[in-house]
Every structure is written in C-alpha cells, then in structure tokens.
Amino acid sequence: MRLLKRLKRNYLAVSGAVILTLILSAGLLAPWLAPHDPNECVLRNRAQGSSAEYPLGTDELGRCMLSRLLYGARLSFVTGLGTVLMAAAAGIPLGLAAGYYGGWFDNSLMGIMDVLLSVPYFLLALAIVAILGPGLLNSMIAIAVWTLPGYVRITRACVLEVREKEYIEPARAIGHSDLAILVRHVFPNCLSTLIVQTSLRVGSAIVSVAALSFLGLGAQPPTPEWGAMLNSGRVYIRTAPHIVTYPGLAIFTSVLGFNLVGDGLRDALDPRLRRL
Amino acid sequence: MFDYIARRSASTVLVVISVTVLVFLMMQMTPGDPAMIMLGEYATQEAVSALRHQLGLDLPLPVQYWRFMSRAVRGDFGRSIRTGQAVVDEIKAVLPATVELALVALVFTVLYGVGVGILSAVKRGSALDGVVRVVSLAGIGMPTFWLGLMLVMIVSHRLGLLPATGRLPVFTDLPRITGFHLIDSLIARDFRALGDACRHLMLPAITLSITSTATIERMTRSSMLEVLRQDYVVTARAKGLPEYIVIGKHALKNGMISVVTVLGLQFGNMLGGAALTETIFAWPGMGRLMVTAIRARDIPVVQSCVLVIAVFFSLINFVVDILYGVLNPRIRIQGGSK
Numbered sequence: 001m002r003l004l005k006r007l008k009r010n011y012l013a014v015s016g017a018v019i020l021t022l023i024l025s026a027g028l029l030a031p032w033l034a035p036h037d038p039n040e041c042v043l044r045n046r047a048q049g050s051s052a053e054y055p056l057g058t059d060e061l062g063r064c065m066l067s068r069l070l071y072g073a074r075l076s077f078v079t080g081l082g083t084v085l086m087a088a089a090a091g092i093p094l095g096l097a098a099g100y101y102g103g104w105f106d107n108s109l110m111g112i113m114d115v116l117l118s119v120p121y122f123l124l125a126l127a128i129v130a131i132l133g134p135g136l137l138n139s140m141i142a143i144a145v146w147t148l149p150g151y152v153r154i155t156r157a158c159v160l161e162v163r164e165k166e167y168i169e170p171a172r173a174i175g176h177s178d179l180a181i182l183v184r185h186v187f188p189n190c191l192s193t194l195i196v197q198t199s200l201r202v203g204s205a206i207v208s209v210a211a212l213s214f215l216g217l218g219a220q221p222p223t224p225e226w227g228a229m230l231n232s233g234r235v236y237i238r239t240a241p242h243i244v245t246y247p248g249l250a251i252f253t254s255v256l257g258f259n260l261v262g263d264g265l266r267d268a269l270d271p272r273l274r275r276l
Numbered sequence: 277m278f279d280y281i282a283r284r285s286a287s288t289v290l291v292v293i294s295v296t297v298l299v300f301l302m303m304q305m306t307p308g309d310p311a312m313i314m315l316g317e318y319a320t321q322e323a324v325s326a327l328r329h330q331l332g333l334d335l336p337l338p339v340q341y342w343r344f345m346s347r348a349v350r351g352d353f354g355r356s357i358r359t360g361q362a363v364v365d366e367i368k369a370v371l372p373a374t375v376e377l378a379l380v381a382l383v384f385t386v387l388y389g390v391g392v393g394i395l396s397a398v399k400r401g402s403a404l405d406g407v408v409r410v411v412s413l414a415g416i417g418m419p420t421f422w423l424g425l426m427l428v429m430i431v432s433h434r435l436g437l438l439p440a441t442g443r444l445p446v447f448t449d450l451p452r453i454t455g456f457h458l459i460d461s462l463i464a465r466d467f468r469a470l471g472d473a474c475r476h477l478m479l480p481a482i483t484l485s486i487t488s489t490a491t492i493e494r495m496t497r498s499s500m501l502e503v504l505r506q507d508y509v510v511t512a513r514a515k516g517l518p519e520y521i522v523i524g525k526h527a528l529k530n531g532m533i534s535v536v537t538v539l540g541l542q543f544g545n546m547l548g549g550a551a552l553t554e555t556i557f558a559w560p561g562m563g564r565l566m567v568t569a570i571r572a573r574d575i576p577v578v579q580s581c582v583l584v585i586a587v588f589f590s591l592i593n594f595v596v597d598i599l600y601g602v603l604n605p606r607i608r609i610q611g612g613s614k
C-alpha cells in the first residue's frame with residue numbers, strides 16, 4: 001500500500017501506468033475491438049488512408065491497420081514480458097547460486113557473463129539469431145541471452161549483501177538447508193531490486209525484438225508484429241506513409257509506458273538506485 | 277600507473293581470447309553441417325565428407341580452434357558461402373562506411389549530449405531543463421529504426437532537404453583511398469563530393485546517435501549536478517572566478533570522468549546497432565552485410581563481422597579504461613577494478 005501511495009504521487013509513473021493499461025486492454029480486447037480480421041487482404045483497398053471502414057487505413061496488402069495494431073499489442077506484451085521472464089528464470093537462480101556459494105562456480109559464471117557483456121548488445125543478438133535462425137521465438141531467446149548477465153549480476157550483488165545479514169546465521173544454525181535459506185530468506189530480500197530491474201528491461205526488450213523483426217530476422221509475415229509491419233511497409237514510405245507511422249508510434253508509446261513505470265518503481269522501491 | 281595498465285591489458289587479452297572462442301563456437305552451435313550447407317541438400321555423402329575433411333571439420337575442436345585462430349590472425353577469415361568471395365575482402369569493402377558513420381554519430385553524441393547536458397545542469401529547473409529532460413526520456417525509448425524512417429519521410433521526402441539513401445549520389449567518381457568518403461574527398465580536393473558525403477551522412481548519423489545522445493545527455497546532467505554541489509566549486513566561486521571558468525575548468529574535469537567511460541561503450545553499441553540504421557538508409561556498411569549474411573545463413577561472414585567488431589570494441593574499452601585511469605587517479609591507486 002505504501003508503495004502504491006508513493007507511486008501515485010509520481011505523475012510520470014501514473015501516466016506510464018495509464019498508457020500500459022490502455023495498450024494491454026487494447027491487446028486483450030483485440031478480437032472484439034478490431035473491425036476486421038488482421039490477416040484479411042482486400043487487394044482493391046491497398047494502402048488507403050483512413051476511412052469509415054478502415055479507421056487507420058489499410059496496409060500494402062489491403063489489411064486493416066487498426067486491427068493489425070490491436071493484435072500487435074498482444075504480441076508486443078507477450079514478447080517483451082516473455083523475453084525478460086526467460087532471462088529472469090535463468091539469471092536469478094544462477095545469480096543466487098553464484099552469490100551464495102562463491103568459489104570456482106561464482107568465478108567461472110561471472111567470467112562468462114563478462115564475456116557476454118563485452119560484446120556490443122545488438123551484435124550479440126544478431127550473432128545468436130544467426131546461430132538459431134530467424135524467427136520470433138529465436139529473437140526472443142537472443143534478447144533474453146543479452147538480458148541475462150544483468151540479472152545474474154544484480155541477483156549476485158544482492159545475495160552478497162544479504163548473506164552477511166544477522167538473520168541468515170540463525171537460519172543456518174537451526175539446520176535449514178542451503179536451498180531453504182536461499183528461497184526463504186535471501187530471495188525475498190532481493191525481490192524489490194529484481195522487480196525494478198524487470199520493469200526497466202521490458203521496454204528495451206520490446207524495442208529489441210521489434211528491431212530484429214524490422215530486419216526480417218524476428219516475426220515473419222503475415223504475423224501482425226509491429227516491427228515486422230514497419231519492415232514490410234518500408235517500401236511504401238513515399239506513397240503511403242501511414243503504414244510506417246502507426247506501428248512505430250505504437251512501439252514508442254508502449255516502451256515509454258514501461259520506462260515511466262519502471263523509473264517510478266525504482267524511485268519508490270529502491271532509493272539506492274535513485275538518480276538525481 | 278604501470279601496474280594498472282598491466283592489469284587492464286591482461287584482462288583485455290583474456291576477454292579477447294574468450295570472444296574468439298565464442299565466435300569460433302558459433303559455427304559449432306549452428307544446427308546442420310556447414311559442409312552440407314555449402315554443398316546444398318542434394319550433395320552426395322562422399323562429397324560432404326570430402327569437404328568436411330578439406331575444411332578440417334573432422335578434426336578435434338581444440339585443433340579446429342587453433343587453425344581458425346592462426347588463419348584469422350593472418351587476416352584469412354575463409355570464404356563466404358553466399359558469394360564465394362574471401363570474407364576479408366567483403367569486410368574491407370564495407371568497414372570504412374560503418375566506422376565513418378559511427379564516428380560522425382559519436383561526434384553528434386558528444387556535441388549534443390555533453391553540451392546540452394551541461395547546459396541543462398547549469399540551468400537546472402528552468403524551462404529549457406524541462407524540455408531537455410522530456411526530449412531525452414523520449415530519446416531513450418525511441419525505436420531508432422522508426423526514427424530513421426520518420427526522418428526519411430519528413431526531411432527527405434516531404435521537405436526534400438537531405439538525401440535518404442546511400443553514401444554519395446550515383447555517378448559520383450571518387451577515388452577510393454581510405455574508404456572514408458570524408459577523407460578521400462579531401463585528399464582528392466573534390467569539395468562537391470565532400471559536401472555530398474556530408475549531406476548523405478546527416479540523417480543516418482542522427483538516427484544512429486539518438487539513443488547514445490539521450491543516454492550521454494542524462495549522464496552528463498546528473499554527474500554535473502553532483503559535481504556542482506561540491507565544496508571546491510563553491511570555493512572557486514567564492515574566489516570570484518567567472519562562472520565559465522568554474523564550470524568549464526573546475527566542474528567539467530570531474531564531471532566528465534564517468535561520461536568518458538560510457539562514451540566508449542556507446543561507440544561499441546553504435547557499431548553493433550549500425551545494422552538497423554544501415555538497412556533504413558541503404559548504407560553499404562558492415563551491419564547490412566551481416567543482416568544479408570544472417571538471412572542467407574552465411575555463417576563465415578557473420579562470424580568474421582562479429583569477431584572484428586567485438587575485438588575492436590574490447591580494444592576501445594581498453595583505451596577508455598586507460599584514459600579513465602589517467603583522468604581519475606583514485607582508480608589506478610585502488611585495485612583497478614571498476
């Protein structure tokens with residue numbers, strides 16, 4: 001509750017939350033809100049401006065832009081959250097183990113993470129897509145691998161801090177196993193840092209996955225993914241600029257939403273990370 | 277200082293070696309037999325195993341790695357599966373375009389990011405500061421590829437101010453000396469080509485720099501704000517020094533330390549992220565080469581591009597670390613870890 005109160009006072013975070021709620025409900029209600037089937041091509045209506053039938057016009061194959069954008073909102077949330085959750089699911093246990101046990105495991109794991117971080121991030125993503133082959137799931141994995149070191153490092157740093165706290169010693173003394181101590185005592189104390197981290201990463205995951213789709217390496221046609229829509233509409237930029245305007249605006253708005261909420265959560269939950 | 281440089285060099289060498297191992301393993305991790313990919317799916321079993329032997333794919337991994345590295349060091353990155361050309365020639369043809377673009381983008385980042393960051397910190401709380409903060413927040417979340425498209429649409433197509441594609445107008449005859457059009461046109465004293473090259477660079481460089489510019493602007497602002505509160509700045513002001521000396525000399529020196537480190541990182545990210553910008557502006561650079569190669573599953577080309585950029589990036593980071601040590605004596609006296 002205190003958290004909500006603090007968040008409410010931050011008008012930027014509130015506007016971020018409003019944006020996210022709008023986009024999320026647009027995505028969830030897409031089957032009811034969308035005036036057309038997102039993949040229905042009506043070739044004689046190609047690349048038209050907005051009209052009563054097509055509020056945001058049609059794309060290069062005569063598909064309803066609005067319907068495609070609404071369905072794209074679903075994908076965008078799923079890819080953004082899915083990517084970050086993949087990274088968190090792998091990174092948090094690794095970070096917990098590395099921080100708690102230390103030793104050779106810690107050293108070699110952190111060494112690998114340093115190597116991953118020593119490659120420019122988009123290059124790493126491209127390299128992974130090159131290995132796995134193009135596709136939406138593969139590009140999500142690529143971005144997740146790039147997100148992973150952040151999770152490992154933050155979790156590990158947090159464990160190192162918590163491990164020395166007074167309440168860990170008694171837990172060990174009464175015979176709790178390592179796993180129980182990690183799960184029951186260490187992890188909950190790292191939670192707020194990790195929540196902040198997650199909310200801040202979703203935005204960049206959405207842009208990065210969309211970027212790969214824009215290069216034709218992520219979602220493949222006819223999937224109504226925003227980045228892929230920009231890619232296929234790119235050729236028509238002179239004649240039908242609306243095809244590349246709306247999907248980008250949608251990506252931009254949703255990323256802004258996540259970043260505003262993430263910044264707000266950081267200020268509310270983790271004063272140590274607060275910037276000036 | 278010597279100790280510090282030695283430590284940084286050792287860790288850089290370690291990172292470079294690990295990166296090469298990672299890049300080498302790319303080929304191993306790719307599903308499918310490279311020999312099979314090269315020969316196509318209708319190749320006979322004998323032909324495949326003959327090529328496997330010829331490529332050394334039947335040797336144990338460490339031996340393969342050794343061969344890969346000893347060739348790479350000599351500049352032999354193998355042949356492209358797609359075109360059959362030597363990979364090193366393909367990279368040589370496109371590398372200058374990308375580096376030139378990234379360098380110009382870096383100049384934009386420094387000029388705008390640092391300049392406006394300082395201004396915004398000095399004029400904290402003013403209307404200007406407010407506008408700058410909103411713009412940089414938007415810049416960080418901006419999908420660069422969309423910004424590029426919008427710039428093409430508005431600046432090139434609607435207003436007709438700047439060209440949208442390529443590095444020079446078609447039929448421009450510029451001798452290739454360094455591959456950097458800005459330098460080549462200066463050497464050739466062809467000032468029309470120089471102007472053209474500049475005009476072609478504008479939009480791609482703005483697009484490529486936008487995220488870094490916003491990041492650097494925010495960092496500069498916050499680090500300047502921190503420094504401006506320090507006692508020695510108050511002392512400098514109390515001595516009656518003019519404000520531009522207080523800010524330009526006393527505050528800036530300490531305020532820039534962290535920004536310099538991040539600039540190095542940003543330059544690396546520009547090289548890696550150039551694929552997007554280059555695709556939008558039909559810029560014949562390394563990023564586009566990589567994307568084409570990935571689509572064609574041309575792993576040798578991808579591998580070499582990653583290797584070149586990643587090693588380059590490690591070297592930049594090394595230089596930045598040394599610079600950091602020079603700028604900040606505290607770092608080289610303490611253990612040297614960041």
